[in-house]
Amino acid sequence: DGGITQSPKYLFRKEGQNVTLSCEQNLNHDAMYWYRQDPGQGLRLIYYSQIVNDFQKGDIAEGYSVSREKKESFPLTVTSAQKNPTAFYLCASRGQGGPYGYTFGSGTRLTVV
Protein backbone atom coordinates (compact mmCIF):
# COMPACT_ATOMS: atom_id res chain seq x y z
CA ASP A 1 0.00 0.00 0.00
CA GLY A 2 1.12 3.54 -0.71
CA GLY A 3 1.81 5.82 2.18
CA ILE A 4 4.25 7.84 4.23
CA THR A 5 6.67 6.24 6.65
CA GLN A 6 8.18 8.26 9.47
CA SER A 7 10.96 6.90 11.64
CA PRO A 8 11.74 6.54 14.39
CA LYS A 9 8.46 6.66 16.27
CA TYR A 10 10.21 7.93 19.42
CA LEU A 11 13.50 9.83 19.56
CA PHE A 12 15.49 11.16 22.47
CA ARG A 13 17.98 13.97 22.07
CA LYS A 14 20.65 15.13 24.44
CA GLU A 15 21.38 18.81 24.87
CA GLY A 16 23.59 20.13 22.06
CA GLN A 17 22.99 17.16 19.79
CA ASN A 18 21.68 17.16 16.23
CA VAL A 19 19.11 14.52 15.32
CA THR A 20 17.52 13.58 12.00
CA LEU A 21 13.92 12.49 11.50
CA SER A 22 13.19 10.35 8.47
CA CYS A 23 10.21 10.74 6.12
CA GLU A 24 9.76 8.47 3.10
CA GLN A 25 6.76 8.29 0.73
CA ASN A 26 5.88 5.91 -2.09
CA LEU A 27 2.90 7.90 -3.35
CA ASN A 28 4.85 9.59 -6.15
CA HIS A 29 3.90 12.94 -4.62
CA ASP A 30 5.86 16.01 -5.63
CA ALA A 31 5.29 18.10 -2.51
CA MET A 32 6.35 17.22 1.02
CA TYR A 33 5.92 19.06 4.31
CA TRP A 34 7.15 19.02 7.90
CA TYR A 35 4.93 20.17 10.75
CA ARG A 36 5.47 20.53 14.45
CA GLN A 37 2.59 19.90 16.84
CA ASP A 38 2.56 21.14 20.42
CA PRO A 39 -0.33 20.82 22.87
CA GLY A 40 -2.76 23.70 22.47
CA GLN A 41 -0.87 25.23 19.51
CA GLY A 42 -2.07 23.25 16.56
CA LEU A 43 0.10 22.39 13.58
CA ARG A 44 2.93 24.73 12.61
CA LEU A 45 4.78 24.48 9.31
CA ILE A 46 8.56 24.05 9.55
CA TYR A 47 9.69 23.47 5.95
CA TYR A 48 8.13 22.36 2.70
CA SER A 49 9.36 21.21 -0.68
CA GLN A 50 7.42 21.39 -3.94
CA ILE A 51 10.06 19.67 -6.06
CA VAL A 52 13.32 17.78 -5.75
CA ASN A 53 16.34 19.91 -4.82
CA ASP A 54 14.16 22.81 -3.73
CA PHE A 55 12.61 23.66 -0.37
CA GLN A 56 11.15 26.67 1.41
CA LYS A 57 11.02 27.83 5.01
CA GLY A 58 7.75 27.68 6.83
CA ASP A 59 6.63 29.66 9.84
CA ILE A 60 9.09 28.18 12.36
CA ALA A 61 12.20 27.13 10.40
CA GLU A 62 14.80 28.42 12.86
CA GLY A 63 16.84 25.59 14.34
CA TYR A 64 15.79 23.10 11.67
CA SER A 65 17.24 22.02 8.32
CA VAL A 66 16.02 19.79 5.50
CA SER A 67 17.15 18.28 2.23
CA ARG A 68 15.27 16.96 -0.78
CA GLU A 69 17.70 14.92 -2.86
CA LYS A 70 15.12 12.33 -3.86
CA LYS A 71 11.43 12.64 -4.61
CA GLU A 72 10.62 9.96 -2.06
CA SER A 73 12.57 11.37 0.87
CA PHE A 74 12.43 14.58 2.93
CA PRO A 75 14.51 14.23 6.12
CA LEU A 76 14.35 16.85 8.86
CA THR A 77 17.34 17.65 11.05
CA VAL A 78 16.72 19.24 14.42
CA THR A 79 19.87 21.13 15.24
CA SER A 80 21.30 22.22 18.57
CA ALA A 81 20.13 25.75 17.69
CA GLN A 82 16.53 24.65 18.28
CA LYS A 83 16.15 25.48 21.97
CA ASN A 84 12.82 23.79 22.59
CA PRO A 85 12.66 20.76 20.31
CA THR A 86 10.43 18.54 22.43
CA ALA A 87 7.31 18.07 20.28
CA PHE A 88 5.45 15.76 17.96
CA TYR A 89 6.69 16.02 14.35
CA LEU A 90 4.50 15.18 11.39
CA CYS A 91 5.47 14.72 7.76
CA ALA A 92 2.93 15.10 4.95
CA SER A 93 2.84 14.92 1.17
CA ARG A 94 0.49 15.80 -1.65
CA GLY A 95 0.31 15.55 -5.41
CA GLN A 96 1.02 18.64 -7.51
CA GLY A 97 -1.71 21.12 -8.25
CA GLY A 98 -5.00 22.14 -6.68
CA PRO A 99 -7.28 19.09 -6.49
CA TYR A 100 -5.16 16.87 -4.28
CA GLY A 101 -5.46 16.37 -0.56
CA TYR A 102 -2.73 15.69 1.95
CA THR A 103 -1.47 12.41 3.32
CA PHE A 104 0.25 12.32 6.70
CA GLY A 105 2.72 9.98 8.31
CA SER A 106 2.28 8.54 11.79
CA GLY A 107 4.63 11.04 13.43
CA THR A 108 7.83 11.10 15.48
CA ARG A 109 7.83 12.16 19.11
CA LEU A 110 11.07 13.91 19.99
CA THR A 111 12.05 14.40 23.61
CA VAL A 112 15.07 16.24 24.99
CA VAL A 113 16.73 14.41 27.86
Place this chain on the structure above:
Amino acid sequence: KQEVTQIPAALSVPEGENLVLNCSFTDSAIYNLQWFRQDPGKGLTSLLLIQSSQREQTSGRLNASLDKSSGRSTLYIAASQPGDSATYLCAVTSGGSYIPTFGRGTSLIVHP
Protein backbone atom coordinates in the same frame (compact mmCIF):
# COMPACT_ATOMS: atom_id res chain seq x y z
CA LYS B 1 -3.66 35.62 5.52
CA GLN B 2 -6.07 32.70 5.81
CA GLU B 3 -7.33 31.99 9.32
CA VAL B 4 -9.22 28.84 10.26
CA THR B 5 -11.34 28.50 13.38
CA GLN B 6 -12.95 25.37 14.73
CA ILE B 7 -15.85 25.44 17.14
CA PRO B 8 -16.35 23.92 19.63
CA ALA B 9 -12.84 23.22 20.93
CA ALA B 10 -14.12 20.24 22.89
CA LEU B 11 -17.28 18.17 22.87
CA SER B 12 -18.49 15.31 25.06
CA VAL B 13 -21.63 13.44 24.05
CA PRO B 14 -23.38 10.16 24.79
CA GLU B 15 -23.24 7.40 22.24
CA GLY B 16 -25.84 7.57 19.48
CA GLU B 17 -26.07 11.34 19.13
CA ASN B 18 -25.77 13.08 15.78
CA LEU B 19 -22.98 15.66 15.85
CA VAL B 20 -22.01 18.79 13.98
CA LEU B 21 -18.47 20.11 14.04
CA ASN B 22 -17.80 23.54 12.61
CA CYS B 23 -14.91 25.01 10.65
CA SER B 24 -14.82 28.63 9.50
CA PHE B 25 -12.27 30.38 7.31
CA THR B 26 -11.64 34.02 6.48
CA ASP B 27 -10.61 33.90 2.79
CA SER B 28 -13.18 32.28 0.52
CA ALA B 29 -10.73 31.89 -2.41
CA ILE B 30 -9.87 28.31 -1.53
CA TYR B 31 -8.82 25.29 -3.60
CA ASN B 32 -10.18 22.71 -1.23
CA LEU B 33 -10.98 21.87 2.38
CA GLN B 34 -9.98 18.64 4.07
CA TRP B 35 -11.22 17.06 7.30
CA PHE B 36 -8.86 14.89 9.33
CA ARG B 37 -9.09 12.72 12.39
CA GLN B 38 -6.22 12.42 14.88
CA ASP B 39 -6.05 9.83 17.63
CA PRO B 40 -3.77 10.54 20.62
CA GLY B 41 -0.11 10.18 19.70
CA LYS B 42 -0.92 9.34 16.08
CA GLY B 43 -0.73 11.03 12.72
CA LEU B 44 -3.62 12.63 10.85
CA THR B 45 -6.03 10.40 8.95
CA SER B 46 -7.89 11.99 6.06
CA LEU B 47 -11.67 11.71 6.33
CA LEU B 48 -13.08 13.84 3.54
CA LEU B 49 -11.73 16.20 0.89
CA ILE B 50 -14.06 18.81 -0.61
CA GLN B 51 -12.98 20.70 -3.71
CA SER B 52 -13.93 24.36 -4.06
CA SER B 53 -16.50 23.49 -6.74
CA GLN B 54 -18.27 20.95 -4.52
CA ARG B 55 -20.95 21.46 -1.90
CA GLU B 56 -20.53 18.28 0.09
CA GLN B 57 -18.85 14.91 0.40
CA THR B 58 -20.04 11.78 2.17
CA SER B 59 -18.29 8.72 3.55
CA GLY B 60 -20.27 6.27 5.62
CA ARG B 61 -21.63 8.09 8.68
CA LEU B 62 -19.68 11.23 7.83
CA ASN B 63 -20.92 14.12 5.74
CA ALA B 64 -18.99 17.32 5.15
CA SER B 65 -20.48 20.42 3.58
CA LEU B 66 -18.81 23.51 2.19
CA ASP B 67 -20.22 27.02 1.83
CA LYS B 68 -17.49 29.20 0.39
CA SER B 69 -19.56 32.38 0.37
CA SER B 70 -20.01 32.25 4.12
CA GLY B 71 -16.58 30.76 4.80
CA ARG B 72 -17.91 27.69 6.56
CA SER B 73 -17.70 23.93 6.52
CA THR B 74 -19.48 21.49 8.77
CA LEU B 75 -18.66 17.87 9.53
CA TYR B 76 -21.75 15.88 10.40
CA ILE B 77 -21.29 12.59 12.26
CA ALA B 78 -24.36 10.41 12.39
CA ALA B 79 -25.10 7.98 15.22
CA SER B 80 -21.84 8.64 17.09
CA GLN B 81 -19.91 5.74 18.61
CA PRO B 82 -17.18 5.57 21.28
CA GLY B 83 -14.73 4.73 18.49
CA ASP B 84 -15.36 8.19 17.03
CA SER B 85 -13.55 9.72 20.01
CA ALA B 86 -10.61 11.68 18.59
CA THR B 87 -9.57 15.18 17.60
CA TYR B 88 -11.02 16.41 14.32
CA LEU B 89 -9.10 19.00 12.32
CA CYS B 90 -9.99 20.91 9.20
CA ALA B 91 -7.42 22.23 6.76
CA VAL B 92 -8.04 24.85 4.10
CA THR B 93 -5.78 25.13 1.05
CA SER B 94 -5.63 28.48 -0.67
CA GLY B 95 -3.02 30.68 -2.33
CA GLY B 96 -0.54 29.80 -5.05
CA SER B 97 1.79 27.72 -2.90
CA TYR B 98 -0.95 25.23 -1.89
CA ILE B 99 0.03 25.42 1.76
CA PRO B 100 -2.82 24.33 4.02
CA THR B 101 -3.97 26.33 7.00
CA PHE B 102 -5.12 24.16 9.88
CA GLY B 103 -7.66 24.83 12.57
CA ARG B 104 -6.77 23.85 16.13
CA GLY B 105 -9.26 21.04 16.12
CA THR B 106 -12.30 19.83 18.03
CA SER B 107 -11.62 17.20 20.69
CA LEU B 108 -14.53 14.76 20.69
CA ILE B 109 -15.37 12.25 23.39
CA VAL B 110 -18.26 9.85 22.82
CA HIS B 111 -19.08 7.98 26.00
CA PRO B 112 -21.05 4.73 26.17
